[in-house]
Amino acid sequence: MRVRGCGTAVVLVAFALLAGHAHAQTTFEAATAAFKDDVHGQAGLTCAGCHATGGSGTYAAPPRTAVAMRCASCHSDAAFMRKFDPQVRVDQLLQYQTSVHGRRMAAGDPRAATCTDCHDAHGVRRVRDPRSPVAPLNVVTTCGRCHGDPVRMAPFGRSAAPPGEWAASVHAAALVARGDTSAPTCVSCHGSHGATPPGVESVANVCAQCHLREAELFRASPKRDIFDAIGQAECLVCHGNHRIASPGDSWVGVEEGAVCEQCHDAASASGAAIVATRRQLDELQTAVSGAAALLTRAEHAGMLVDEGRLALQLAREHQVQSRVLVHAFDAAPFSKAASEGLAAAGQAQDAGEAAMRELRFRRQGLAVATLLILAFLLTLWAKIRRLPAPPA
Amino acid sequence: MSLRAWLDERLPLSDVIDTLRHKRVPHHRYSVWYYFGGATLFLFLIQVGTGALLLLYYRPSAAEAYESVQFIVSRVPFGWLVRSIHAWAANLMVASAFAHLFSVLFLHAYRRPRELTWISGFALLLLTLAFGFTGYLLPWNEVSFFATRVGTDIAASIPLVGEALVRFLRGGDDVTGATLTRLFGFHVAILPAIATALIALHLLLVQRHGMSVPPSVEAQASADPRAVRSIPFLPHFLLRDLFAWTAVVAVLAALATFYPWELGAKADPFAPAPAGIRPEWYFLWAFETLKHVPPTVAGLNGEFVAVAMMGAGAVGALLLPLLVASARARSVVTWIGAAALLFMGAMTVLALRAGQP
Numbered sequence A: 001m002r003v004r005g006c007g008t009a010v011v012l013v014a015f016a017l018l019a020g021h022a023h024a025q026t027t028f029e030a031a032t033a034a035f036k037d038d039v040h041g042q043a044g045l046t047c048a049g050c051h052a053t054g055g056s057g058t059y060a061a062p063p064r065t066a067v068a069m070r071c072a073s074c075h076s077d078a079a080f081m082r083k084f085d086p087q088v089r090v091d092q093l094l095q096y097q098t099s100v101h102g103r104r105m106a107a108g109d110p111r112a113a114t115c116t117d118c119h120d121a122h123g124v125r126r127v128r129d130p131r132s133p134v135a136p137l138n139v140v141t142t143c144g145r146c147h148g149d150p151v152r153m154a155p156f157g158r159s160a161a162p163p164g165e166w167a168a169s170v171h172a173a174a175l176v177a178r179g180d181t182s183a184p185t186c187v188s189c190h191g192s193h194g195a196t197p198p199g200v201e202s203v204a205n206v207c208a209q210c211h212l213r214e215a216e217l218f219r220a221s222p223k224r225d226i227f228d229a230i231g232q233a234e235c236l237v238c239h240g241n242h243r244i245a246s247p248g249d250s251w252v253g254v255e256e257g258a259v260c261e262q263c264h265d266a267a268s269a270s271g272a273a274i275v276a277t278r279r280q281l282d283e284l285q286t287a288v289s290g291a292a293a294l295l296t297r298a299e300h301a302g303m304l305v306d307e308g309r310l311a312l313q314l315a316r317e318h319q320v321q322s323r324v325l326v327h328a329f330d331a332a333p334f335s336k337a338a339s340e341g342l343a344a345a346g347q348a349q350d351a352g353e354a355a356m357r358e359l360r361f362r363r364q365g366l367a368v369a370t371l372l373i374l375a376f377l378l379t380l381w382a383k384i385r386r387l388p389a390p391p392a
Numbered sequence B: 001m002s003l004r005a006w007l008d009e010r011l012p013l014s015d016v017i018d019t020l021r022h023k024r025v026p027h028h029r030y031s032v033w034y035y036f037g038g039a040t041l042f043l044f045l046i047q048v049g050t051g052a053l054l055l056l057y058y059r060p061s062a063a064e065a066y067e068s069v070q071f072i073v074s075r076v077p078f079g080w081l082v083r084s085i086h087a088w089a090a091n092l093m094v095a096s097a098f099a100h101l102f103s104v105l106f107l108h109a110y111r112r113p114r115e116l117t118w119i120s121g122f123a124l125l126l127l128t129l130a131f132g133f134t135g136y137l138l139p140w141n142e143v144s145f146f147a148t149r150v151g152t153d154i155a156a157s158i159p160l161v162g163e164a165l166v167r168f169l170r171g172g173d174d175v176t177g178a179t180l181t182r183l184f185g186f187h188v189a190i191l192p193a194i195a196t197a198l199i200a201l202h203l204l205l206v207q208r209h210g211m212s213v214p215p216s217v218e219a220q221a222s223a224d225p226r227a228v229r230s231i232p233f234l235p236h237f238l239l240r241d242l243f244a245w246t247a248v249v250a251v252l253a254a255l256a257t258f259y260p261w262e263l264g265a266k267a268d269p270f271a272p273a274p275a276g277i278r279p280e281w282y283f284l285w286a287f288e289t290l291k292h293v294p295p296t297v298a299g300l301n302g303e304f305v306a307v308a309m310m311g312a313g314a315v316g317a318l319l320l321p322l323l324v325a326s327a328r329a330r331s332v333v334t335w336i337g338a339a340a341l342l343f344m345g346a347m348t349v350l351a352l353r354a355g356q357p
Helices: A028-036 A064-075 A092-098 A100-106 A115-119 A139-147 A150-156 A162-167 A170-177 A186-190 A203-207 A212-219 A222-230 A234-239 A269-300 A306-328 A331-386 B003-010 B013-022 B031-055 B065-074 B079-106 B115-136 B142-157 B162-170 B177-209 B215-223 B233-258 B281-292 B302-318 B327-354
Strands: A011-013 B024-027 B229-232
Touching: A064 A092, A064 A100, A064 A115, A092 A100, A115 A139, A139 A150, A139 A162, A139 A186, A162 A170, A162 A186, A203 A212, A203 A234, A212 A222, A212 A234, A212 A306, A222 A234, A269 A306, A269 A331, A306 A331, A331 B233, B003 B013, B013 B233, B024 B031, B024 B233, B031 B079, B031 B177, B031 B233, B065 B079, B079 B115, B079 B233, B079 B281, B079 B327, B115 B142, B115 B177, B115 B281, B115 B302, B142 B162, B142 B177, B142 B281, B142 B302, B162 B177, B229 B233, B281 B302, B281 B327
Parallel strands: none
Antiparallel strands: B024 B229
């Protein structure tokens, strides 16, 4: 292989320019082994593509502050990159320069992350490769190597809690437990090359990438202006940021533990509206779960309740709608959706009750039929016993 | 002129009644096994009746089969009962036919001059299994679809004709709507026609030769003629038969009410096969046996060897009375039959245990 023939060098000296200490050297064997599976190696690039040749056949690692520019010499060249992938993006450097990492690096702070920190130096893989450190299932661990390390974060006055908080979130559950690779990770909200914490004014736009309907309702609601006026980051006030829990109906309320209780008290007019909203949510949940339990009982007894299941499905859709409509902070559309959900849940309940009535009818019919059959069997038995003994 | 006289003038009614009045049935300690033949026939009649009712609404196409069965069990008055009885009676019929076969085997009732009675009876058992196989797919649900695919795949292991046989059974390369239509045709037309003819022959032979008395009872009778009594067919035997049939009705009604036959999810030919797909219980022993056969046996395809051995066993069983003449050979056959029954039972238990979560 050409990489191995790059000279008699036995080590690649990777001098990091971190203040006070140097990165460990990458051995030639380790670098060449990793490079075999590297997207650049597979594309025919060699060591000299990234490394300047040092004296007596050694390759010096580029200074950390120069890594981004070195990568960008190809990755920002649209004409060059098109030869490998006509669809590939070439704006990574521009984005990086706007990021906190890029700005610190440009200021000469080598502790900031650069390309190789996230993508690796010699084993670079495509993002869609599940082994890539920036693949959806790995990217939080990759970010967490620095952002979850209190020692590294302390000099910047940053908390190292976010990766751990994210791991306890509904988003992490979707990604890890359900394997939904579209579930948001660090880069979904902060960006990747242009990684920056979203500001108060832009956080709603970030959430709206996925939660579009909720965002639209909120933007059209009177709450938006109020939150803007008091400088609160819209979605975060109720949902938090990294540890975003699965929302529940109990969030709506003025009792302790409810989300609304942070700002509203039961005695106010808004408190009464919140209580009314919660009551409707609870009624709908009770109706839906009651109908679901009844239909399940009927099904376990062997009854076919397809129409009830359809009605229940409709009720659940209205329930989802009504929960979304909470973000409109307007009683009318919410009540309409909740009422429709209650009506559909009622139909499901009726179907379940009809199935159970039919089941009782069948069992009563069987009891009567069994009695008649038993009576007939007894009669037959008596008749057989009374038959004259057959001649030998 | 009375109706009886009018009929007598045109039909041999009195002759039939006289024959039945004079017909006698042996009565001894094993005669309870005689009733399984009658119970199997009764269950077949139930199948004909309930099957005819289902035909009024059933539509044999991939697009409509599932929905039509759904309509039957949810909309047609007592449709649920008819379908459940049809499904349960099919299973009881297989069980009753097996009990009848093994009782005949163990009581040596196949010996001369009842060779043809055995052969026609064994053919009827195979037909019963064919009824089960062809009827299984008709609801076009997920389980039946994939079980039929697995079942028909087994035929492919037969050299030379295997592929052609699979295409014949499926009406194409895979299980499709064409398979459904084909199996429906077998289930409601071809198999009933053959079964009716064979049942008529079987009953004629039973009537011709009478009930067989086991050799052990015959030996006892030679010393003491009172050891083997006989009872009149009318009314003694018929009333006992009626008692058994009524008990079968009670069991069927209870099963249909407490365990209505499930319809399951509609078959989706493009979906992956769900876990735990297996055939009906009476095919489980063969299904489990095939799972334990090594890929190659003596250089031959293992599945083919197993299928060939089962086929040879079935042919041997069919021709049993022609192959076994002496009392000693019949004794050996009894042990082979017991071993076969034990093997089938053990394999079925293994398959059921493997299917448990």
